[in-house]
Amino acid sequence: MSFIADKQTLDDLGILNRYRSDAVFTLFNQVKTNGGERLLEEMFRNVLTNEQEMNDRSNTFRYFQQLSLVFPFSREQADAMEDYLGAGHQKRLPATLLAIVGKKLTGAFVGDKSFVALVSGVQTTIAVLKLMRTFVNKIDEHAGDHPFSASINELKRILDDKRIAVVWKEKAERINSVSLLAKFDYLFRAVLYTEMKQLLTMMYQLDVIITVSNIAKDRGFSYATALEKGKHVFRASDLRHPGIKKAVGNTLELSAQSNLIFLTGANMAGKSTIMKSFGIAVYMAHIGFPVAASEMTFSVKDGLFSSINVPDNLQMGYSHFYAEVLRVKKVAEAVAKSKDLVIIFDELFKGTNVKDAYDATLSVTKAFATFRNCFFLVSTHIVEVGAALQEDTDDIQFLFMPTIMEGNVPRYTYQLTKGISADRHGMKIIENEGIIDIIRSAATAFPDKV
Template sequence: MLKVYDLSLEDDILPLFNYTNSGESESLLKQIINKPLGSISEIHDRQQIIQALILNWDVLEAFSYQRLDYREVKNFLDDVASKRIVLETRQLKAFIKFTYDDSWRQQLRSRSVQVINFFHKLSSCFFSRLSIAFFPASFQTHLQVVKGFINKLSIEQQAELVAQQKFNLKATVHFSQKLDKLTPEEVSALWNSLAAVEAYISITKGILDHQFNFPAFNNNAFNLQNFYHPLLRDPVKNSLRLASNDNVVLLTGPNMSGKSTMLRAVSLCVYLAHIGFAVPASAAVIPYFDTISIAINTNDSLQDGYSHFMAEVKNLKAVVHEINSGKSCFAIFDELFRGTNSDDALDITATTIKGLAKYNNCYFFISTHLLGLKKTTSIQGVKQLSIGCTLNNDLPVFTYRLQPGWSELKIGRILFEKEGIPEMLQSEV
């Protein structure tokens, strides 16, 4: 089960890592971001790829190309490989054709030079300088596909002819002969591998630019040091350490104190870790979870005909079904059951907390305004945390700091009165 719509992956998180130049690379990056990996070994493999790119960053930092060049080169090679463009490879006939069709000769030479220059830059500036041994075998394959393609077209020799202005009619025919041998499968493999390399370079740049750090995995620990949400301009960084039996975290704090943002920050660290990325924290040790469910903006479902409350019930039921099948689970419930009346909400939230607290290898974060839940502190497996807020001249001062214990501060009435609404309501009509 994966429910992470509320993290706004493509709108908020993708831009943190998207430095791609082509639509193919961006599409692959979206796929990577939207799909958690299936095991810790797969996560370690992806981490190793990114760490190898970091070791080669002095070579890759300036990786780029012109979008228009890429598109034109790709279209040309695709057309050649699929024989939509038929090249004359017999030297005598080519010379005769070029003699009588100057525009075609100029066009073919121009396209050939564009192909040569495009791959020469990729080779001389980047691929030929990489230390491939750093990379896991799965990623070495992509690098070898690109380098093999460059070698097959003898790009270095062709580029030298172009530089010396010796890429003449004869050289154009010889290069056409190489192009004519390309198969659709070879060309497709080239673009797929180039997109993969570029997508991972883009991820690496995002990680380095934002100074994220790689997490470790331990099924008996949940520890986030100095974590934050990267979309905040000047974020307050918090730390969170949970024992293996702290199955339910009950989070309290007044409105506007930052509970939802806190939950998003924790969720983002967990999610990014599960796609093999570094996380917005100075250090992180977390379990591997089979199921991730984030419910921060649970709304009515018009399509399914569910009310807000029923949507919450259905979401909770899906989570419980997963954990009852033996899966480890990380779940967020922001103000659980706020879609029903306070009496019902208190009763069924207490029942939910008591039930969830018995599940080991799972962590559930529940934010609430229900003061009656304070007594759940006596339930084994429940940890109560709050977000700091003080009053200064009857105005709330938010610290955005995570702290142990329960928050009973009520600022609703204070703000209501500060705005002079009671007096306004008492005025004569």
Template sequence: MSLSSTELDILGIDSHTFKDLEIFECDTGDASLFDFCNRTRSIGGAVVLRRRMQSPWASAERIEATQQAIRFITAQRSHFRTMPSVYAVEGTQDYLQEILPNLDFRNRLEFALGSFQVWANQDSHYFSIVRGAQAACRLIRALRAFAALAPLKNAPGELEPLLRQLRALLSRPNFRMVPDFDVGTWGTWKMLKLDQMLRVKEKETLSRLLALNYELDALVSMADANGEHGFVMPEVCAGPLRANADGLYHPYVTNPIANPVSLNQQHRILFLTGPNMAGKTTYLRAFATALYLAHLGMGVPAQRFQFVPVQWLFSSISLTDDLRRGVSYFRAEALRVKAVAEAVARGDRVLALMDEPFKGTNVKDAFEASLAILERFSSRENCLFMFSSHLIELSDHLQRLNNQVDCRYFEAAESGDRLHFDYRLRPGISDQRLGMRVLREEGIFHLLDKPSCPAPEVSQTTL
């Protein structure tokens, strides 16, 4: 099945990867990445931001257009503060959705009689009409002033078509009825004529104005999140697939230790080892989160980030079995690898991250499965992989994979009574085995070696 140009522009990212990266929800109840980036002022703006985060860009052209818009907004932030108020936006939205009487009468006498009836017998409706029309006029006036700002005449990227459409809609002849002052003092007849124009004749136009305002609200939110979190705008590159970063960190970590990333067609696989708690999973999530943000057109948590856009981003970190469907943990792992393999087999540009795969089976099967997958991944051009594992025995076999595997590790310092982690990425493969030490440090053996205390006797009287 062929894909449309729009579909080709969208990054493939499935529900499991959304869950792994905590894009919209977090199992611990903490803020999601959406919450982390959401600085919108309106409900509609938040809806647009969510839609953007559900469908990141996959094409360099689209990503760069968003980047240009965000850079411009950041540089001209004071002008974007003149956008319509929340009151005007939400008031107009309610006005268009509320069920109110329509006085769309061509006959002047019938319109006059209908106007009197609304005013005399349906005062609650009349005041809703007045309140809604005032909000819509405030929206139009604010957008007029905003779109006319001189610095916005040459706005780049995504902003250019948004502002062009905004100006075209605001220039419609009917909107000449909207004065440059508040309409609260207008009489009943004049106010209902204004309502007829806004809510009947130009309802679709008002809805479109709101939609454009929501798009702008979402872009401003992305720019504000960049500034608030100190994100750096990445460089979008052309050519064979690669991703390079200096000073990469996970945005959720307090006082993070930054690390580099280097994936390219000479080293398509990063093979990551090290003991538990040393930082492997956080490193994988940090890179995947940065790449995801880069495909949104946003900045990333790094000192420098360069990438060639991919078509699919897969993460396999927090797999679980599925009792209801009869899917064991190992089968869930196999299905996850299959999803990656299908995208690779189609010839798509894929970046996949796998955190300790095949731990749902015995060590021998896990070793053979890992090696077989790594051998095949290493031969696929225009695809990149991160693969963490405790199977350090794989190191003897990785050297024959045409140097496509770059081995890195995290380690723990074992001096003193407790383990210490510096979370710094090092070249090579870790041979640390700390499982027994962790169990001892947690006092587990001490608890199990203690003689059991006999259960207290319960007297017959107590019973």
């Protein structure tokens, strides 16, 4: 079973797009190697499926965060070793020696660079092995039981292999004879090829783990505790958007008894930001990554849907409103399949008139709230819907983002408050921007255009 999070949701929340400077992936993509970047993207795309996997990964990050290690390998070293190991090998030492002699002669007479590349590959591999042994010893100084212990022990097994002992006696810069070069090339790409590939893979894992844990420490992120599916719990303290430094934190709590938050507030008050913060935290917790909160506990869900920036589809002939309807239908179909989902609706049905939007938002919200196995965060400007819901239900949380007017200037606290917004400051903001004055001045200046 896989976690459901479609492209619309990932785009809404700004999670994966590596080309967006504000994407969550970009925030964590400070790895030192290309292999580390590939692994990081794979971890982002492949959501974990049970609480043990999530907690193990979180605990690994937490453990390395305490160590505050610096990844010792460069991108150039990792690329060179990967290219070298992937360039093929001979199955016998004599064949390896003959092939190297051929490369050297070809390089001398026709300028072929393959011999130079081979020397560089062997030298880099020796340097990486020595660095890795020093690095593993440093980790071993802080030895303790943690989820990455098995991988560290596997690294130690490879590095303690008697067949590799010859490496510790040689200096990489002295690999200048054909016979010695053939000896090491055969060792790395034939005898110990599987072990060298394993070591490279674990290098990339360490790159990601150290990078992510150091970013978490720098940004003040924490590690969520995952509970088994069916517990229907979400609790987060000081929840904020990971991309905003010094953001105002908020507390969110959902359960089977109170599974829907109805959110109101003025434009710019912070509704969309808290909704994205919630969705991002849910997703990141499900891949075992740090979350932008001081504390978080959650039960495993089957998927995450959002409807924040639903585009129209001119090619299909869909209006914005019809695109919204189709989005809500897709979510309803998933909910109807008894999936445990987290669902975020920002400004439902804003593509139609106020009366239809009121009726549709009220009906859809009431219907969704009956599915206790799902969590919902629904926002709207139509505060009258909230009043109607309060009359019919007693298990919906009503929260709003306040706007405080200081004279004619709005100030936003970005702090969730219980209740339904009574803010009516839209015209004040329009007046502050002088829009009406601009129109009136234009009408006076160009009466023939009016």
